[in-house]
Amino acid sequence: MASLTFAASPTPLLEIRDLHLEFHDHDRPEVAVEDFNLTVEAGEIVGIVGESGSGKSMTAMAIAGLLNRHALERSGHIFFDGVDLLHCDRATLRRYQGNDIAIIFQEPMTSLDPLQRIGRQVEEALRIHHRELSADARYDIALRAMEAAGLSDVERVYRMYPHELSGGMRQRVMIAAATISRPKILIADEPTTALDVTIQAQIIALLREINAEHGTAIIFISHDLSLVRQLCHRVVVMKEGRIVETNTAREVLLHPREDYTKMLIDAIPRVEL
């Protein structure tokens, strides 16, 4: 898997050019992301790794279009489908959000509305982007998405509330909700951090399956290089808002060029017997 490389096409699925993000809510401006360049081809899985505060989540938020527009200075471009997501108006952005670009978060515990049934939340993207669908059609699609996300007994889960589900099940619900409209790109922001190890492996397998079946490109954000190695084709290593190294996952792990990357690799816990 790791040796698989994607030829640079003339029009990549996503192209981030000179992304620069700066906070202005304190006396001194703080740079969150600097000179960030990245292209993602259709069907590719790209990992972004780095320690906390390295700007990886900010980058994800910028792609997903969820940046507070007041206290932040933004420059550069994020091209998707020929549209600059960083500078387009809200209505244009909304057409892509949840439909072509979907995101799953670190915290499946708080990402679901406690007062709405699971089914309704899984269907949300359809209610927003595919209003022509009937309630029955939505229901069928939702059940299939939930099954594809590895949930069983989906008709019952459809009618449950979030507090009745475990963390792993909630993350599967989030994935079902994110993939229900077959997005072209899925941003996974530390999707397994809040889960225990066995569930982690299952979620990683599920992401790989989604990628293989529908050709969904995935941007996988993590601080855990061992997960990145299992899943990603290509890896971007970030430190203090900058890209320090980018290569195929195999190369980065076997022959890291930067000290910082070596440090991250050394941080992978190993079981000593």
Next chain:
Amino acid sequence: MRMKQTRRNPLAFIDTLPNPKLFRMGALITAAIVLLVLIGLVWMPYEPTAMSADQMQGISASHLLGTDKMGRDILSRVMYGSRITLVVALGTMVIGAGLGVLIGAATGFYGGMADEIVMRIMDGLFAFPNVLLALVVVSLLGSSTVHMIWALGIAFIPSFTRVVRSEYIRCKHLDYVKNARLQGASDARVIFVHILPNVSGVLLSNLMIGFNNAVLAEAGLSFLGIGSQPPYASLGQMISDAQAYFFEVPTAVLGPGLVIVLLVLSFSLMGEGLRSAAKELD
């Protein structure tokens, strides 16, 4: 095929409240008063404005609560007055809570300069006592039930705006709200479909308290002679008229007074039940 949801007892939620007894008691009293008003719509023992020669009668079989100074049947007047009070209180809530929720949701959700300006206006409005504000409006527009509803409704807007605004500020940064926006939900959808249901607990207990205040304000204003005009009955106005002969015909004061007390009590009880439920959720 879609599975049919099993129908549940619509009152079953009461048992899930931490103190179902309080809520049930409040609901029961409210139901009794509403029943009294509903009966009054189709049948009253006497015309509430009809005077007769039987003046200042005590309790009797023909006049269950006696008659007042002009020989009008007190029970009929209480039934009619309760209707006015309920309508005014409900109307006040519709205007006050309706506009309060809209303004609070918009200012809390969007924030910024407009939020500051609107909230300072609300603070200004809040600084006036409700009764005084209503007095001004009524004296400008003229005394009538409709004007009183508007006056009280506007006076109640700030209290709802404040509560709803702070809830929206809290909710708009929650993960599931963020998530909804990332799915491409419009602002209106986020405000009404995603946040509003999560505010409803706090809103409901505030509605109960607001309703009480509206009942008291209506009674107070009509006691002062503002609002629905004689000969039409309203509870406050009946008390005001009857205080002169309280010792001769105590039911003329106690009848309308009891309805006011029970209304306020019942809504307090229900509000208490709901509020502790809302606390439980947090």
